[in-house]
Amino acid sequence: MNRIDEMFRGSDGKAVLIGFTTAGFPDGESSLRLAQGLLAHCDALELGIPFSDPVLDGPVIQESSLRALRAGFRPRDVFPLAQRLRELSDKPLLLMTYYNPVHRLGHAPFAAAAAAAGIDGVLIPDLPPEEMGDWKEVASQHGLHTVLFASMTTPPERLRYLGEMTGGFLYCFAVKGTTGLRDSLSRDLAPFLKRVRSCCSVPLAAGLGVSNPEQCREVAGMADGVVVGSALVKSALDAIAAGLDPAPAAAELAAELKRSLQRT
């Protein structure tokens, strides 16, 4: 069984914490330590493949992406990085990538490399199901889940379709907008998640703009998983700016977020 399915099955009704960091950020070697630190506290980890034109990302993840690219990190370098994490942990690992690097490498080579590295699922936010071609099929032949997204703008009929098409869970955008920290959760989030729940039977994870323990706790009451990205990456960026080691700083925040979920 896919590790993602096992995670939700074994979560005992408690929301899981899915962390995110940009692969290759701040550079190849530190990226491994950063990811490892996050994985110690999170239930699963998304590795973002740095891309030149991250249109769904706000300033924090844009910055991490840019730094990874400047450090010479290439999309294919994510596979050995994932492989090393896989040797250290049995938790679910996911790749978050814009579509063009997948398109460029080719669906089958990308899926094969991801599966060989021990990846469990792939998220491609600019690839709606209508445009997937044979991607989902190829990915699933390699045992990979293709995780789809739902937005507050998605009508119920389409929510049902996305719920049927997605693999592992449905990623629900907690805001209309790009990734990044927000002071508070959207008032539309609760009715949105309720709507998704009534249309879909898969586990739901909410992410985008979920930044601190309070927000995590709030989301945990409504979803099966919470995704935190920008806040973790920002803690690493802040540590770097202060001349500190980013890995323990981000790990500490991840631990705090995880504790907030255990108290729910």
Add this chain to the structure above:
Amino acid sequence: MPQRRGSFGNFGGRFVPETLVAPLLELEQAYLEAREDASFQEELENYLHDYAGRPTALYEARRLSRELGGATVFLKREDLCHTGSHKINNTLGQCLLARRMGKRRVIAETGAGQHGVATATAAALLGLECEVYMGEVDMERQALNVFRMELLGARVVPVRSGSRTLKDAVNEALRDWVATADYTHYCLGSVVGPHPFPSLVRDLQSVIGREAREQHLRRTGRLPDCLVACVGGGSNSIGLFHPFLDTTVRMVGVEAGGTGEGPGEHGSTLCLGSVGVLHGARSFLLQDEDGQVLETHSISAGLDYPGVGPEHAYLKERGRVQYTRVSDGEALAAVDLLCRTEGILPALESAHAVALAASLAREMGPGSSLVVCLSGRGDKDVSTLMAAKRGGSAVHDEGLRP
């Protein structure tokens, strides 16, 4: 739900985050309705006629033709449109559509500033809020247009990410739209982006080719032998070409050759790029072997873009339109040529088409005719031209091809 691939053969499509799927469907629906609505079409036509100054002239450039000693060159004078370029054809249509959809705000990206000015103009005309994203590099080289947009009541937002040019302005506009589509229409300036933009913008720009076809026919009793237009995203060229697709007229699109063929030296997406996905569509793209989008260069900000409209990719693949490139230096020489022979200062973008038309006209010989889309006027480029002429720039007039 149906599995759909691109709108133009294998090109086009809607490669966007889920949040934009519903707004794009809403836009498509609104556009399909407006297209069939006689009162909408009438209002648009009235604005194009009374406000934008259409139809624009199809001008026979006699001295230029004589100097070249070949085909008769006709200029489709989009430079005479209100705001100085063909961009107003599109923004009037889209801003009317925005109003029809009940959106109170429009956003736009701009490179040379022509689309930004045209959007700010239509927004002022129709009482819409307007914000224009513009790369910091472009704001410097097109300072005049920045000021014009501000005069028109728009807010110009500097884009400091990436290469700080047109591509990054599109990224930033998309980021805005993902968050604000409830009350905002993204007035995209070219035949790029996710469906329905490439079709919507093409339809609005096709007025160029419809007029040119009728004007040439009336004037000479036949169709032209060849059409030439510059291609950045490709809106003026599609606008000219599209109404001729059912004919055998030869068509040539001219891309920015910049300073060379190396990465970062040009904007020759169709000539030197490969198939990829950027800004919501599958088309040709300047990218490295990993699929990272490359930086581009052109002396003209409007052609400084690593992507191209998916319909152009389709027309290239089918072999219906030929695509070629003209260097910075050749474009500069063409500015000179048109100024001296006709008293017309073309935009640097349009000068790329003029440069190619000059060499084609010589090849084609007397008795044949060629229509060039003069997509914009060159006032905005005066400081770039001064720098090039007075040696303040690395680019020099290279003369035209023999």
